[in-house]
Amino acid sequence: MKRKATINDVAKAAGVSKGLVSFALNDRPGVSPETRDRILTVARDLDYRPSLSARSLSTRTSYAFGLVIARDPEILGADPFFPSFIAGVERVLLHEGRALVLSVVADEQHEATVYRTLTADARVDGVFITDLRHDDSRIPLLRELGMPAVTLGRPEGAQHGDADAFPAVCLDDTPGIVAAAQHLIDLGHRRIAHVIGPRRMLHATRRNGAFAATLEAAGLPADLVIETDFTAAQGASATEALLDLADPPTAIVYGNDPMAIAGIGVAHERGLNLPGDLSITGFDDSELARYVYPALTSVRTDPLAWGEAAARTLLRLTTTGVADDVDLEPARVITRSSTGPVRA
Amino acid sequence: MKRKATINDVAKAAGVSKGLVSFALNDRPGVSPETRDRILTVARDLDYRPSLSARSLSTRTSYAFGLVIARDPEILGADPFFPSFIAGVERVLLHEGRALVLSVVADEQHEATVYRTLTADARVDGVFITDLRHDDSRIPLLRELGMPAVTLGRPEGAQHGDADAFPAVCLDDTPGIVAAAQHLIDLGHRRIAHVIGPRRMLHATRRNGAFAATLEAAGLPADLVIETDFTAAQGASATEALLDLADPPTAIVYGNDPMAIAGIGVAHERGLNLPGDLSITGFDDSELARYVYPALTSVRTDPLAWGEAAARTLLRLTTTGVADDVDLEPARVITRSSTGPVRA
DNA sequence: CTGAAAGCGCTTACAG
DNA sequence: CTGAAAGCGCTTACAG
Numbered sequence: 250m251k252r253k254a255t256i257n258d259v260a261k262a263a264g265v266s267k268g269l270v271s272f273a274l275n276d277r278p279g280v281s282p283e284t285r286d287r288i289l290t291v292a293r294d295l296d297y298r299p300s301l302s303a304r305s306l307s308t309r310t311s312y313a314f315g316l317v318i319a320r321d322p323e324i325l326g327a328d329p330f331f332p333s334f335i336a337g338v339e340r341v342l343l344h345e346g347r348a349l350v351l352s353v354v355a356d357e358q359h360e361a362t363v364y365r366t367l368t369a370d371a372r373v374d375g376v377f378i379t380d381l382r383h384d385d386s387r388i389p390l391l392r393e394l395g396m397p398a399v400t401l402g403r404p405e406g407a408q409h410g411d412a413d414a415f416p417a418v419c420l421d422d423t424p425g426i427v428a429a430a431q432h433l434i435d436l437g438h439r440r441i442a443h444v445i446g447p448r449r450m451l452h453a454t455r456r457n458g459a460f461a462a463t464l465e466a467a468g469l470p471a472d473l474v475i476e477t478d479f480t481a482a483q484g485a486s487a488t489e490a491l492l493d494l495a496d497p498p499t500a501i502v503y504g505n506d507p508m509a510i511a512g513i514g515v516a517h518e519r520g521l522n523l524p525g526d527l528s529i530t531g532f533d534d535s536e537l538a539r540y541v542y543p544a545l546t547s548v549r550t551d552p553l554a555w556g557e558a559a560a561r562t563l564l565r566l567t568t569t570g571v572a573d574d575v576d577l578e579p580a581r582v583i584t585r586s587s588t589g590p591v592r593a
Numbered sequence: 594m595k596r597k598a599t600i601n602d603v604a605k606a607a608g609v610s611k612g613l614v615s616f617a618l619n620d621r622p623g624v625s626p627e628t629r630d631r632i633l634t635v636a637r638d639l640d641y642r643p644s645l646s647a648r649s650l651s652t653r654t655s656y657a658f659g660l661v662i663a664r665d666p667e668i669l670g671a672d673p674f675f676p677s678f679i680a681g682v683e684r685v686l687l688h689e690g691r692a693l694v695l696s697v698v699a700d701e702q703h704e705a706t707v708y709r710t711l712t713a714d715a716r717v718d719g720v721f722i723t724d725l726r727h728d729d730s731r732i733p734l735l736r737e738l739g740m741p742a743v744t745l746g747r748p749e750g751a752q753h754g755d756a757d758a759f760p761a762v763c764l765d766d767t768p769g770i771v772a773a774a775q776h777l778i779d780l781g782h783r784r785i786a787h788v789i790g791p792r793r794m795l796h797a798t799r800r801n802g803a804f805a806a807t808l809e810a811a812g813l814p815a816d817l818v819i820e821t822d823f824t825a826a827q828g829a830s831a832t833e834a835l836l837d838l839a840d841p842p843t844a845i846v847y848g849n850d851p852m853a854i855a856g857i858g859v860a861h862e863r864g865l866n867l868p869g870d871l872s873i874t875g876f877d878d879s880e881l882a883r884y885v886y887p888a889l890t891s892v893r894t895d896p897l898a899w900g901e902a903a904a905r906t907l908l909r910l911t912t913t914g915v916a917d918d919v920d921l922e923p924a925r926v927i928t929r930s931s932t933g934p935v936r937a
Numbered sequence: 938c939t940g941a942a943a944g945c946g947c948t949t950a951c952a953g
Numbered sequence: 954c955t956g957a958a959a960g961c962g963c964t965t966a967c968a969g
Contacts (some may be wrong), residue, residue, distance in 0.1 A: 299610070306961050327881060371646065513885075542859075645963095
């Protein structure tokens with residue numbers, strides 16, 4: 250391991266000042282084409298790579314983005330969203346010389362601390378905000394900290410194109426949930442339950458709103474709603490509670506696949522026939538969905554594309570100061586054999 | 594947002610040189626107690642936090658660790674290991690002012706590129722090596738790059754306490770697989786198959802060795818072994834292949850839970866009764882394991898503890914230059930209802 | 938025990 | 954079009 254070449258080595262070898270080397274490398278005007286070529290050649294020959302920490306100190310830029318996830322590790326492990334989302338983010342950052350700094354915290358208490366530390370240390374140039382909540386404390390916090398951010402979905406109250414809002418990268422999940430509900434209605438179901446994620450999360454209530462509207466448009470009540478923390482455990486107990494009802498549902502729509510798969514487990518344990526006695530749908534269309542029995546009808550989003558779009562948007566925001574909202578392909582239902590006609 | 598206080602502000606306010614401030618803050622000898630107290634008080638009053646990039650430039654330290662995962666996002670999403678492992682890592686890094694830089698790459702080709710970039714940019718002070726492979730190219734690569742590392746498990750050929758080896762943080766999985774196999778043997782199974790992960794991965798062959806030894810010790814052949822890429826898809830097709838055999842197994846041991854759950858799906862699809870017609874075991878004991886039907890017998894490891902131990906070891910290695918190997922509680926089998934006596 | 942200074946490796950006005 | 958210099962905010966020998 251020989252010493253890494255510095256800008257000084259390049260400058261000396263090229264017979265110019267280091268300022269000029271910096272200009273040439275950063276594609277700034279004011280360098281004659283011949284000089285620029287010579288500098289770039291020398292830099293390549295010396296295998297020169299600018300020091301990140303030196304650049305960071307000069308430019309007050311870390312060349313990294315942050316993702317803070319406030320979820321219990323148990324839930325995180327069951328949820329295929331984040332790995333795919335992160336893979337999408339990486340796919341664009343890798344080529345941009347940016348790194349992803351990841352923080353997993355158990356609760357929303359520690360979350361704020363982490364954001365403050367990331368800011369104080371200038372560890373990242375911007376952050377991704379996932380799992381938007383009602384009255385989300387992260388929005389004012391990050392604004393106060395002056396930390397650029399991109400939200401997954403649009404926060405409450407924000408209008409498309411709000412001047413002072415963080416850019417939003419949106420993947421509308423309501424068409425998926427509407428399609429799932431309508432699919433069940435079309436199959437003749439009249440009592441359809443909804444097992445949702447935590448109500449403090451925006452998408453839980455938004456999806457439930459879409460669900461309820463679809464049922465009501467068909468003249469059906471949307472009164473069977475159970476809130477969970479997204480764990481398979483609570484998916485199972487919600488299913489137990491629903492099936493114990495005097496007038497149990499003939500179909501259950503779940504907020505994620507692990508809960509739906511747990512629901513299948515509970516139904517089988519009770520000797521129910523699927524989808525004959527009970528239809529079940531999931532959400533996220535994880536790989537496992539098509540391999541359980543019966544194969545799970547689920548709502549497909551595209552976390553990888555979401556990650557890519559979010560990364561590109563944050564990159565634009567942090568480099569140019571502005572970035573437009575992005576709308577991705579909405580979610581859609583994937584029909585499999587866990588849903589079927591209601592029994593006569 | 595007022596300007597952040599710098600070491601100069603503290604020095605001026607305390608009436609000392611900035612060198613002394615640095616000494617006081619870093620707990621170095623040569624500062625009188627009174628002066629140190631005064632400096633620390635002033636620093637607190639000014640809400641002073643040393644600039645990370647300035648420190649990094651001076652000390653050639655990034656105060657961050659790297660984790661490069663070479664897996665298809667699809668597989669990653671189904672596998673609960675990494676989220677828990679990462680949560681464990683975070684739990685110790687958070688209090689040590691270190692950050693985790695995460696890279697997800699699709700294949701082992703890009704892996705080397707990422708390690709080179711992380712090193713060239715001095716983006717991290719050390720890395721975690723997970724999913725050890727046979728003849729693992731990362732070991733010589735990182736040694737060549739001079740990048741400190743900690744391995745999860747001991748690499749091939751390395752002896753406990755090798756002077757020049759990277760510290761290994763080990764969680765022995767063979768007791769778990771041995772117990773699973775023995776459990777099936779005790780239940781009277783004579784034809785037991787093993788659906789393993791990629792053979793290039795150390796743990797796949799190591800576990801299969803333990804599996805085979807257990808069967809052979811009981812006078813049983815261990816000839817039914819199918820290699821997969823760890824996806825539920827290949828777990829399902831391996832199950833199909835096994836059940837299509839003229840003399841199919843009465844029990845199948847899977848290398849992870851998603852494959853085992855897919856196996857349950859295939860068995861149910863064929864109208865088999867579990868565990869009457871077929872016993873099934875998984876690996877990792879994911880949350881879902883206990884909520885599928887029948888509840889899945891699985892092998893439990895502790896990824897969270899693994900993450901914590903790995904982080905502490907890497908921290909010690911990068912700060913002191915040496916770190917001992919660590920042995921964690923070995924894996925053990927958790928018996929549930931997907932395994933039962935072989936049918937008469 | 939304390940201070941003044943050099944150095945880490947960049948970027949960026951400022952002169953010429 | 955090019956050079957010399959200051960500055961980013963720390964750490965660390967070196968003197969005293």
